[in-house]
Amino acid sequence: MAESHAVLIPNAVTERQRRAKLRRTLFYIALVAIGLVAPFVAYPVFLMKVLCFALFACAFNLLLGYAGLLSFGHAAFLATGGYITGYLLASYPGLTPELGIIGGTLMATLLGALFGVLAIRRQGIYFAMVTLALAQLVYFLFIQAPFTGGEDGLHGVPRGALFGMISLRSNLAMYYFVFAIFLFGFALIQRTVHSPFGQVLKAIRENEPRAISLGYNVDAYKLLAFVLSAALAGLAGSTKTVVFQLASLTDAHWHMSGEVILMTLLGGVGTLLGPVMGAGIVVSLQHILAQSPLGNWVNVILGIIFVVCVLSFRSGIVGEFTKMYRKNFK
Secondary structure (H helix, E strand, O other): OHHHHHHHHHHHHHHHHHHHHHHHHHHHHHHHHHHHHHHHOOOHHHHHHHHHHHHHHHHHHHHHHHHOOOOOOOHHHHHHHHHHHHHHHHHOOOOOHHHHHHHHHHHHHHHHHHHHHHHOOOOHHHHHHHHHHHHHHHHHHHHHOHHHOHHHOEEOOOOOEEOOOEEOOOHHHHHHHHHHHHHHHHHHHHHHHOOHHHHHHHHHHHOHHHHHHOOOOHHHHHHHHHHHHHHHHHHHHHHHHHHHOEEOHHHOOHHHHHHHHHHHHHHOOOOOOHHHHHHHHHHHHHHHHHOOOOHHHHHHHHHHHHHHHHHHOOOHHHHHHHHHHHHHHO
């Protein structure tokens, strides 16, 4: 009798895991289906902006939500990817957009490795301040660099033709390209989080001294997470430059680093869909308020919403819904 009871417990656990995986798969399929039909319902350019910032927020969440590292310098990677991609596509007309995006992403990855080597040995507020200082150095570099256009920004970036065959001048074609990039980035983050590497990152976030005592090279794991997060942020910036055909100092300013923190905390730190929802809410509010008489109060209103949500939903919107679901259905 005891043996049969012992067999039933693993079977029940396996069945519960199987059902959870099936629900997750169906949910992702539904999201992809919504993404495919979305440009026929909403303005494609607005949707592309949401997707670019959603990828940026997901990249930041990989670092904060799963490695426990608060970076105030992620705008540097967004801007670096954007400026390098814009420069390559504007200077070399024969270059296809995917190669320009790869070039910008690689440069952001290298910058992330440099930032990581300098900052990763610090913790808490010291890590945040080091990343902020480094990002401000990059900001002033972009102001002075001749290829960035200074305060005017880099304009006239051509969208070109994907693989030299598919023209991206159409907003619809451009949307599906951006959507494919977002799905790639999101899938990479999802795979990373649920891999053994991701489990070690969570262990470091929860109890770093214990992870060290178990023999893990904590600094190496955090550095790799930082570089991966920087690469995805650079990918978001590169894609954004191709969409809007410009790269500006706004993406390099420390305000952008604060904005991605707002998106992540609002949606839910440590959740896969939280940053996506947070980015959607913030970008939508900015778009709506900018066209209203309250346009000059956008930052104030966003700040109030942020304070209310942090006080009321400490786990973010998606985090609170997840807690409610687990409480009522498990």
